[in-house]
Amino acid sequence: MSEDALEEYRTRSHTWRLESGCVVDTLLGGGVESGTITQFYGPAGVGKTNLCLMYAVGAVRAGRRVVFIDTEGGHSLERVRQIAGEEYARVVESVQFYEARTFEEQDFIVQNVEHVIDDGFGLIVLDSAVNLYRLDRSDEKIGELNRRLSRQMAKLMELARRHCLAVIITNQVYSSEQRVEPVAGDVLRYWSKAIVELRKLNRVREAVLKRHRSLPEGLSVRFVIEERGIREI
Numbered sequence: 001m002s003e004d005a006l007e008e009y010r011t012r013s014h015t016w017r018l019e020s021g022c023v024v025d026t027l028l029g030g031g032v033e034s035g036t037i038t039q040f041y042g043p044a045g046v047g048k049t050n051l052c053l054m055y056a057v058g059a060v061r062a063g064r065r066v067v068f069i070d071t072e073g074g075h076s077l078e079r080v081r082q083i084a085g086e087e088y089a090r091v092v093e094s095v096q097f098y099e100a101r102t103f104e105e106q107d108f109i110v111q112n113v114e115h116v117i118d119d120g121f122g123l124i125v126l127d128s129a130v131n132l133y134r135l136d137r138s139d140e141k142i143g144e145l146n147r148r149l150s151r152q153m154a155k156l157m158e159l160a161r162r163h164c165l166a167v168i169i170t171n172q173v174y175s176s177e178q179r180v181e182p183v184a185g186d187v188l189r190y191w192s193k194a195i196v197e198l199r200k201l202n203r204v205r206e207a208v209l210k211r212h213r214s215l216p217e218g219l220s221v222r223f224v225i226e227e228r229g230i231r232e233i
């Protein structure tokens, strides 16, 4: 067996699913798969950060630690407390929050996160992968930014495989001719083995499966966001 094939075998034989306890688990065939990258994309306020927090709490419940990289200017500890409920103390202890304020900082954190994680970690969240990329974007720089974003994804994928952990990235959308397109769509699509689009239908949200290795595209579930997090309707 070649080293690559062996690596692949090791990864697959240890695959597990990270559960948040909400309906999006069902959409993903039981939860977010370890050893790979899962992407949630959708418009502002649709619930991407809520979902990331639900999965972070799920990882802690499963006895694992979490790296949560925020690019949106501040975690709301109050929101973490609401979603974590009685797990709050454990969550604060087991989740390492990092804040990136520029794309450079995001690059630095992602490239160096391996120094803080070990096999006790079950999840890395990058929320969002493109918030700072968007701020930095200009025509001259786009190629270089895409290369760096790609390198960040490669690093996250490597860590997912090596430590058999789940990686969740979020992505925003922009509108083009009536359709919503993910930002840096090609780069992030290439690296994400599971992709879920989140849509706003007034108060109700819909999560639609856009890519999965064993489930059909187009499956969907609906939910609302409440104080304690996401609830199926």
Ligand SMILES: Nc1ncnc2c1ncn2[C@@H]1O[C@H](COP(=O)(O)OP(=O)(O)OP(=O)(O)O)[C@@H](O)[C@H]1O
Pocket (backbone or CB within 6 Å): 042, 043, 044, 045, 046, 047, 048, 049, 050, 051, 072, 079, 082, 172, 225, 226, 227, 228
């Ligand atoms: N305590 C709460 N009770 C009910 N809904 C809440 C509560 N806290 C937050 N929300 C809802 O969560 C939604 C915001 O979700 P979230 O922050 O996950 O969006 P997002 O997709 O991450 O957006 P962005 O792209 O701006 O980061 C808002 O509609 C807000 O009303």
Ligand SMILES: [Mg+2]
Pocket (backbone or CB within 6 Å): 048, 049, 050, 072, 127
């Ligand atoms: Mg958010």
